[in-house]
Amino acid sequence: EAGVAQSPRYKIIEKRQSVAFWCNPISGHATLYWYQQILGQGPKLLIQFQNNGVVDDSQLPKDRFSAERLKGVDSTLKIQPAKLEDSAVYLCASSLRGDRSYNEQFFGPGTRLTVL
Amino acid sequence: AQSVTQLDSQVPVFEEAPVELRCNYSSSVSVYLFWYVQYPNQGLQLLLKYLSGSTLVKGINGFEAEFNKSQTSFHLRKPSVHISDTAEYFCAVSAVTNAGKSTFGDGTTLTVKP
Incomplete structure (x- = not known):
C-alpha cells in the first residue's frame, strides 16, 4: 500500500513570494491533516479535512495561508505572501475515518520550506 | 486544552545501554497518549499508543x-x-472526545553512540 505522498520535498523562496505544497493521502482515507513543524518544535496542526470539508482550521493563519481538498482526495496548502517565520517542514497526514474516535495518522515525508 | 512537556531535548547514550525518554502531559479531560519517531528527512511514524487498559x-x-x-x-x-x-522522538496527547487532534511535545533527540 502506498503511503502519503508530498511534493515538492524542498522549496526555497524569497519573502513575500507565494508557494504551494501538494499532498496525496493514502487511498480511501477520509481525513487529511496539514501540520507545520518549525525547527526544534513538534508538529502543530494547521488544518484538518474530512473528505472535502474543513473540520478544524483554528490554528491556520488565514491572512496568508489557505488550503483546499477538492474532490476529497488530494490537497494543496498555499502561503501567500510568505514570511521568514514560515520557514518550516510542512507535514501532511491522513487517517481512515473522520470521526472523533482514535484513528491512526500516517504521515508523509514533508516539504521543507526555506524563506530567505 | 492539552499540553505536553518533553523533559529532555537531547539524550546521548551508548549502544546497548538502556534509555528513558521522559514525557509529562497536562489535561483536564481523559486522554490518549502517543510516542512517534522521526528519522532524518522522513515523516513521523507511530511507535506506540495508550488508549485504555494496561498502563504498560x-x-x-x-x-x-x-x-x-x-x-x-x-x-x-x-x-x-x-x-x-538514533532519531527524534515526539510525545503527543489527544482528548478522548476529540482523538483526531493531537498536541505534540517539542521532541527529544536520541543519539546512540558506538
Missing part, C-alpha cells in the same frame, strides 16, 4: 511506555538501544 504498552522496535495517571507521565523506555535508534 509495548510498541515497535522494542520500545515500551508506561502511563502513570497520578504523575501525568508517559515515559518511553528501551532496555538496550542500537545505533539505528
Whole structure:
C-alpha cells in the first residue's frame, strides 16, 4: 500500500513570494491533516479535512495561508505572501475515518520550506 | 486544552545501554497518549499508543511506555538501544472526545553512540 505522498520535498523562496505544497493521502482515507513543524518544535496542526470539508482550521493563519481538498482526495496548502517565520517542514497526514474516535495518522515525508 | 512537556531535548547514550525518554502531559479531560519517531528527512511514524487498559504498552522496535495517571507521565523506555535508534522522538496527547487532534511535545533527540 502506498503511503502519503508530498511534493515538492524542498522549496526555497524569497519573502513575500507565494508557494504551494501538494499532498496525496493514502487511498480511501477520509481525513487529511496539514501540520507545520518549525525547527526544534513538534508538529502543530494547521488544518484538518474530512473528505472535502474543513473540520478544524483554528490554528491556520488565514491572512496568508489557505488550503483546499477538492474532490476529497488530494490537497494543496498555499502561503501567500510568505514570511521568514514560515520557514518550516510542512507535514501532511491522513487517517481512515473522520470521526472523533482514535484513528491512526500516517504521515508523509514533508516539504521543507526555506524563506530567505 | 492539552499540553505536553518533553523533559529532555537531547539524550546521548551508548549502544546497548538502556534509555528513558521522559514525557509529562497536562489535561483536564481523559486522554490518549502517543510516542512517534522521526528519522532524518522522513515523516513521523507511530511507535506506540495508550488508549485504555494496561498502563504498560509495548510498541515497535522494542520500545515500551508506561502511563502513570497520578504523575501525568508517559515515559518511553528501551532496555538496550542500537545505533539505528538514533532519531527524534515526539510525545503527543489527544482528548478522548476529540482523538483526531493531537498536541505534540517539542521532541527529544536520541543519539546512540558506538
